[in-house]
Amino acid sequence: MPRESISRRDFLKVAGAIGLVAAVGGSLPLATSCGTKAKPGQTLKVGLMTPATGPIPEKGQAGRDGLLDCINYINTERGGVNGYQIKPIYRDSQYSPDIVPNLVNEFMDLGCLMFMTHSSTEMNYAKAIANPPGFPGLATYTSQTNYHPPQHIYGQGPDYGDDWIAFAKYYLSNIWQGTGRPKMALHLLNNPTGKGAEYGADAMADSLGIDIVTIEEHPATITSAIESLTRIKAKNPDVMFISSTPQPTSIILKDAHSLGMYPGMTVACAAASFTKALIDLAGADVAEGVYGAWPTVAWEENVSGMAKAMEYCQKYNPKDYGTAEYLATWAAALIIAEILRLATNDVDYAVLAKGDATAWQAIETHGMQKLKNYSVEGLQGAVSYVGGGDNRLNKLVRLYKVSNGNIVLVKDWVESPYIKYEDYSWFPKS
Amino acid sequence: MDLPAGIRNFSYAQDMAIFRTKTHWFWLFLLMVILFTAPLYWANYWLGVTNLIMITIISATGLNILTGYCGQLSIGHAGFMVVGAYTSAILSDRFGVPFLLALLCGGVMAGLVGMLFGISSLRVKGFYLAISTLAAQFIILWVISHWTAITGGTMGMPVSPAQIAGLTFRSQANKFYLILVVAIIVIYLAKNLVRTRTGRAFVAIRDNDLAAEVMGVNLFRYKLLAFFIGCFFAGIAGSLFASWTGFISSESFPLTKSILYVGMIIIGGLGTTVGPIFGVIFIQLLDVLVTHISPALQSAFPGLSSGFVVGIAPVLFGLAIILFLIFEPRGLAHRWSLFKASYRLWPFSY
Numbered sequence: 205m206p207r208e209s210i211s212r213r214d215f216l217k218v219a220g221a222i223g224l225v226a227a228v229g230g231s232l233p234l235a236t237s238c239g240t241k242a243k244p245g246q247t248l249k250v251g252l253m254t255p256a257t258g259p260i261p262e263k264g265q266a267g268r269d270g271l272l273d274c275i276n277y278i279n280t281e282r283g284g285v286n287g288y289q290i291k292p293i294y295r296d297s298q299y300s301p302d303i304v305p306n307l308v309n310e311f312m313d314l315g316c317l318m319f320m321t322h323s324s325t326e327m328n329y330a331k332a333i334a335n336p337p338g339f340p341g342l343a344t345y346t347s348q349t350n351y352h353p354p355q356h357i358y359g360q361g362p363d364y365g366d367d368w369i370a371f372a373k374y375y376l377s378n379i380w381q382g383t384g385r386p387k388m389a390l391h392l393l394n395n396p397t398g399k400g401a402e403y404g405a406d407a408m409a410d411s412l413g414i415d416i417v418t419i420e421e422h423p424a425t426i427t428s429a430i431e432s433l434t435r436i437k438a439k440n441p442d443v444m445f446i447s448s449t450p451q452p453t454s455i456i457l458k459d460a461h462s463l464g465m466y467p468g469m470t471v472a473c474a475a476a477s478f479t480k481a482l483i484d485l486a487g488a489d490v491a492e493g494v495y496g497a498w499p500t501v502a503w504e505e506n507v508s509g510m511a512k513a514m515e516y517c518q519k520y521n522p523k524d525y526g527t528a529e530y531l532a533t534w535a536a537a538l539i540i541a542e543i544l545r546l547a548t549n550d551v552d553y554a555v556l557a558k559g560d561a562t563a564w565q566a567i568e569t570h571g572m573q574k575l576k577n578y579s580v581e582g583l584q585g586a587v588s589y590v591g592g593g594d595n596r597l598n599k600l601v602r603l604y605k606v607s608n609g610n611i612v613l614v615k616d617w618v619e620s621p622y623i624k625y626e627d628y629s630w631f632p633k634s
Numbered sequence: 635m636d637l638p639a640g641i642r643n644f645s646y647a648q649d650m651a652i653f654r655t656k657t658h659w660f661w662l663f664l665l666m667v668i669l670f671t672a673p674l675y676w677a678n679y680w681l682g683v684t685n686l687i688m689i690t691i692i693s694a695t696g697l698n699i700l701t702g703y704c705g706q707l708s709i710g711h712a713g714f715m716v717v718g719a720y721t722s723a724i725l726s727d728r729f730g731v732p733f734l735l736a737l738l739c740g741g742v743m744a745g746l747v748g749m750l751f752g753i754s755s756l757r758v759k760g761f762y763l764a765i766s767t768l769a770a771q772f773i774i775l776w777v778i779s780h781w782t783a784i785t786g787g788t789m790g791m792p793v794s795p796a797q798i799a800g801l802t803f804r805s806q807a808n809k810f811y812l813i814l815v816v817a818i819i820v821i822y823l824a825k826n827l828v829r830t831r832t833g834r835a836f837v838a839i840r841d842n843d844l845a846a847e848v849m850g851v852n853l854f855r856y857k858l859l860a861f862f863i864g865c866f867f868a869g870i871a872g873s874l875f876a877s878w879t880g881f882i883s884s885e886s887f888p889l890t891k892s893i894l895y896v897g898m899i900i901i902g903g904l905g906t907t908v909g910p911i912f913g914v915i916f917i918q919l920l921d922v923l924v925t926h927i928s929p930a931l932q933s934a935f936p937g938l939s940s941g942f943v944v945g946i947a948p949v950l951f952g953l954a955i956i957l958f959l960i961f962e963p964r965g966l967a968h969r970w971s972l973f974k975a976s977y978r979l980w981p982f983s984y
Contacts, residue, residue, distance in 0.1 A: 256928070257947060296928055298947070301886040302686055303925065305879050309806060310679035325885065332792060332880030336804060349789060394779055394788035395885055421779070421788060632789050 242287030246553055248544050249291045251311025251319035253326060254533070255299035259424040260323070260449045262481040263529050267322040267344065268294065269521040270513075270530035274537030277516055285541050286548040297326050299424075304329040312339055315559020317567045318543065320536060322529075323476075324350055324364070324396040331357050338561055340568040342543075342597075344536045345476055347396030348403050349632055351595035352625040356564075358572055359596040360536050361499035361584060364397060364447050365404025366620035367474035370497050370601045372405075372412050374615050375443060379470055382442065387417045389441040391432065391456055393448035394421040397476045401447035406630060407623050417441050426452045429459040437465055447474035454485035461490045475499060478604065479528035480611070488609030495614070497601050500531045500584040502611060509538065509581025528611075535583040539597070542578045542587075547571035572597075585617055594622045652825060669814060673807035681806040687918045688817040689874050694898050694910035695824045696867025701896070702904035703828055704860035705840030706755050707764045710771035711868050712891040716778055716884065718744040718869025719876040720785055723793045733796040737816075737873045744869025745862040747774070752861030756854050759843070771889055778884045790883025793876045803877065813874050820867055825907045827863070836860055840905070897955045903965025912966035920950055 252271050255264035275292045284290060293314055295307045304321075308330045311319045318340045321327040324347035334341050335355040343350050346359035362370070372388075380386045390405060392398025398421060409416050417439040420432040433456065436444065444460070446453050453473055460466040471494050473482070478496025501507055503526050504514065513534045517525050524530040547556065550570040556563045573589045575597060580587060585600025599622075603615035625631045643649045653659050673681060697711045722740030725731040731739070751770040755763050778785045785791060796803040796812055803812045827833050835856045838846035847853050876882045894917065902913025924947040931946070962968060 295925055298925075301879060301881075301883070302891075303921075306679060306682040306686065307925075309682040310677075313677040313679045328790065328883075329879060329881055395883070396789060399787075399789050632786050632791065 242284070242553070246287075246557070247289045247291040248285060248548070248556065249293055249314060249316045249559060250540055250544075251307070251314070251316040252292050252294045253297040253304070253307050253320070253330075254294075254322035255326065256296040258297075258299035260299055260451070262450050262485075263476070263479070264296070264299070264322060266481075266521075266524040266527040266529035267533045268296075269517075269524050270533035271320070271537050273516040273520050273530075274513070274534040275541075276520075277512055278537065278541050281512075285544045288544070288548060288553070290541065290544065297321070299323065299325065301329045305333045308333040308339065312337065312559075315557075315563075317547075317556060317559060317563055318342065318540070318571075320344065320540065322533065324400060327357060328396055331355070337564070338568070339564050340572060342536065342540065342572075344532055345397070346596070347400035348623075348625045349396055349399075352631065354593050354595040356568060357595065358589075359598075360532075360539060360587075361475075361598045362497075362596060362601045362620045363404075364400025364474045364476065365407065365623065365625075366596075366599070366601055367447070367497035368401040368404035368445060369408050369412075369620055370603060370615075370618040371445065371472045371495060372408065372414055373618065374495075374603050375470065375472070376412060376414070378615075380442070385413050385415045386442040387415050387439065389417055389436045389439060389444045390419045391429070391436070391444060391446045391448070392419065392421050393452060393476075394423055397449065397474070398422075398447045401445060401474050403625060403628075403631065404623075405445075407625065407628065422448065422452055422456070424449060424452060426455055429456040430463065433459050433463055433465060437463060441469060443470040443472065445472050445474070446477065448477050450477045450479055450481040450485055453477035453482055454490075457482075457486045457490050457494065467493060470495070472496060475528075475601075478611075480526045483606060483609060483611070488606070491606045492608070494606045496604050496606075496611070498528055498604055498611075499598065499601050500528065500535055501582065501602070502604065502613060503531065505582075507582025508579075509535075509583045513583070531583060535580050538580050538583070539575075539578070539587055542575065542580075543567065543571035546574045550574075592622070593624060596620075596622075650829075670811075673810055678806045681810045683918065683922055685806065685809055685813050685878050687914055688813045689871050689878060690895075690898070690914045690918060691911050692817055692820045692874065693868050693871035694895055694902070694914050695820055695907075696864040696871070697895050698864075698899045698902075698904065698906075698910045699824060699827065699836070699867070700860050700864030702899055702906070702909065703833065703840060704836040704857065704864075705759075705843075706752070706857060706860055706864075707760065707896075708767040708864065709764050709889075709892050709896060710751070710767035710769070710774070711864075711895045712887040712889070713767075713771035713774040714744045714748050714865040714868035715872030715875065715891075716774055716882075716887045717747045717865075718872030719882050719886070720778060720791075720872075721869070722873035723791060723876045723882060724784065726796075727791075727794050733798055733877070737796075737870060740873035741866040741869040744872065745866035748861040748865025748868070749858050752858050752865075755857045755861065768889075771892055775884045775887070786883070788884065790881060790885070792881050793879070795880065796877040809878050813878065816870065816874060820870065821907065821911070824867075828907065832856070832859065837905070894951070897951065899965075901954060901958045901965055903967025903970075906965070906967035906971075908970060909965050909967040912970065916954070916966065917951065920954065921947065924950060 254267040256268050275290050279289050297304050304326050320342045321330055322344050324345050327343040327350045338356050341357045344360045346363040348363050348365055351357045405416050418436055473496040475498050478498055483491045517530055547567050547570045551566040555566055575587050575589045577586045577588050585598040587597040599620045600617040604611045605614045653662055693715055700706050700708050718740035721743040722736040725736040725739055726733050754766040779788050803809050835851045838851050898913035898917050899910050901916055903909030
């Protein structure tokens with residue numbers, strides 16, 4: 205009787221089948237939902253906060269409206285995410301360190317799968333509560349301290365240091381006409397918004413060939429910048445970079461105008477203040493020629509996601525039309541939806557419905573860290589998680605300029621380098 | 635203190651006791667049971683809200699000693715909290731000082747800084763003293779923002795959770811117990827302080843400092859002591875705040891917070907131990923209410939401009955303070971004492 209032997213091909217088939225069964229079986233707890241249909245009433249909760257009152261309502265109100273309008277659009281017109289309705293738990297953070305920690309606690313209590321902040325300062329307070337239990341967060345506006353070293357907080361776009369680097373490169377190759385190294389002054393809000401730009405300059409100014417001649421700080425409640433601008437004027441800088449919010453930036457611009465510093469010197473802003481509100485507050489004539497970095501496209505640009513954003517904004521919140529915050533948070537809501545879509549592809553709803561540490565980990569590993577070239581419907585640079593300590597989901601920033609009262613594009617997407625800030629001795633340790 | 639109808643004291647000790655009847659002890663026991671079991675049935679959010687309320691009560695109690703009892707108006711109280719917050723955070727995180735010692739050091743440092751700014755109280759009072767304490771708020775915050783090497787400057791500094799005897803106070807429930815115990819101690823100390831010679835000296839200075847001096851009260855000593863004690867409590871509160879949030883910066887203690895503290899003790903009732911408790915609970919819960927109803931209001935009345943809805947909080951705070959000043963200048967504590975009086979007289983009307 206001939207001995208039955210198994211061929212190499214058969215062996216590979218059997219081994220492959222066993223391996224497949226083992227792989228699928230091993231991940232069963234998380235993977236049983238593939239193809240399952242959402243049942244009525246099943247929702248995915250997300251915690252959202254913006255500073256709708258407090259010192260920067262001009263940003264927080266439009267930010268809130270963009271977020272909630274986009275989630276409304278996703279739920280009503282797209283049927284939610286994989287059939288699950290997104291349930292937004294929105295709170296006004298008031299930009300307050302007293303309020304923010306409790307809101308993060310509330311989001312966790314209510315079983316939110318992730319949360320979102322609208323400002324880097326909010327996230328600085330939120331991360332202290334969110335990181336220890338592993339509650340994942342997305343920050344629309346970011347400073348390096350939000351996610352360096354990386355834990356469970358991710359940035360929707362580049363941080364304020366990236367804004368500075370993008371503008372500095374643009375300035376050197378397109379504006380600077382002199383010889384030697386240009387002299388730059390920094391006028392910074394006295395919180396992560398301002399410091400973020402300073403960290404970018406600390407890390408890159410020398411290698412780029414820019415001399416930072418002076419750094420002035422101001423509070424969010426500034427009423428006059430004459431004194432600080434007088435000191436800056438004495439240093440005779442070629443360019444001034446402002447990283448602040450719209451209201452203080454408008455005061456700095458008006459005072460620079462009255463002191464005769466501007467026009468004459470190049471002025472640029474980081475993303476937090478470069479918006480329609482700045483032009484409204486400072487006046488189109490004063491803001492004329494100011495450069496700014498911004499992580500989204502401009503209103504009415506021909507990208508696939510613009511039509512719905514415009515439609516909802518004009519229908520529900522026409523006062524926000526033209527504000528950069530509305531578009532930025534509309535894009536943030538799309539990213540949140542994509543994170544939830546990826547997670548619900550891989551993870552059983554029963555796991556997510558618990559809204560506990562297991563669900564948070566699932567959202568982070570199966571949602572945030574699975575993001576790969578999601579286009580955000582063209583509203584901003586594509587988002588991907590690249591790992592290696594870089595928690596910025598998007599590294600692209602655009603440069604704009606105020607021209608005849610409008611914000612016009614001067615430089616298309618600039619990719620910002622990854623800088624491991626935590627390795628620098630001057631970077632705050634956490 | 636009056637007693638319920640039909641009850642009288644038989645000794646001085648009985649007369650001096652804070653809790654004098656079985657009913658008092660019953661209510662105290664019930665309150666303690668509710669508070670110490672709260673983490674079993676309160677969500678983290680409400681524990682967080684309660685933690686903030688208790689921290690604020692500690693600070694407001696200090697302000698009440700300074701302003702309510704001694705009559706020294708301070709609108710820089712949040713500035714003194716900063717001193718305590720940073721002192722304890724730096725000592726425990728950078729130098730490994732045990733938390734309880736760091737907490738006390740934070741209080742002492744805040745008290746000493748308070749005394750420094752309180753020196754001016756011997757020469758000025760009222761609005762002039764208020765401006766002096768306002769200067770304290772700005773100077774302290776300026777130092778914190780610019781002493782980058784020590785404080786982290788405007789970026790603030792992360793703070794590790796409190797550790798006592800190997801137990802780390804990481805969760806809201808753990809922090810709740812820590813803050814609750816400290817709050818109880820502070821309220822007990824404040825209650826007893828005002829019944830001592832020192833407390834009576836404070837009240838004498840508040841009522842008429844010239845008369846107090848004529849009676850032999852050393853104004854300089856007692857005013858500075860009031861600043862020390864008031865700011866000591868602020869420092870303790872700041873230290874607990876730092877441990878509670880896990881992150882502090884100069885933005886955590888703005889001028890508006892100092893002004894709100896004054897509003898809290900006005901609404902609660904100046905010069906009473908329970909006043910700060912009532913005032914803080916009232917204002918903080920109002921804040922929570924506004925935070926929660928704003929989105930609902932916006933949804934319910936889409937015709938309202940968002941500016942109207944988001945402006946509710948400051949309007950309500952201002953309105954509450956104005957209404958209390960007009961209709962109940964002695965604050966919620968007075969309402970509480972009226973309620974107790976009616977209870978004592980029951981069932982007799984007179």
